[in-house]
Amino acid sequence: MDQYAISKFGESFEMVPRTLSENAGLGAMEIISSLYAEHAAGNVKVGIDLEKGACEDASIMKIWDLYVTK
Secondary structure, three states: OOOHHHHHHHHHHOOOHHHHHOOOOOHHHHHHHHHHHHHHHHOEEEEOOOOOEEEEEEOOOOOHHHHHHH
């Protein structure tokens, strides 16, 4: 039962990229699946580039706020 709660808590964080991509007019499922694939490949700095509509390395886009708070 503990694993179920942890799993659902982790899934709740999907709402941020889902909401961002939907508000930008992008395909939310495509973006989230791309994020999962990138993170599974070890690219933990990957985030959403809303202008390009794709997943990009946040350090290349010069976005440091979330990285610094980890």
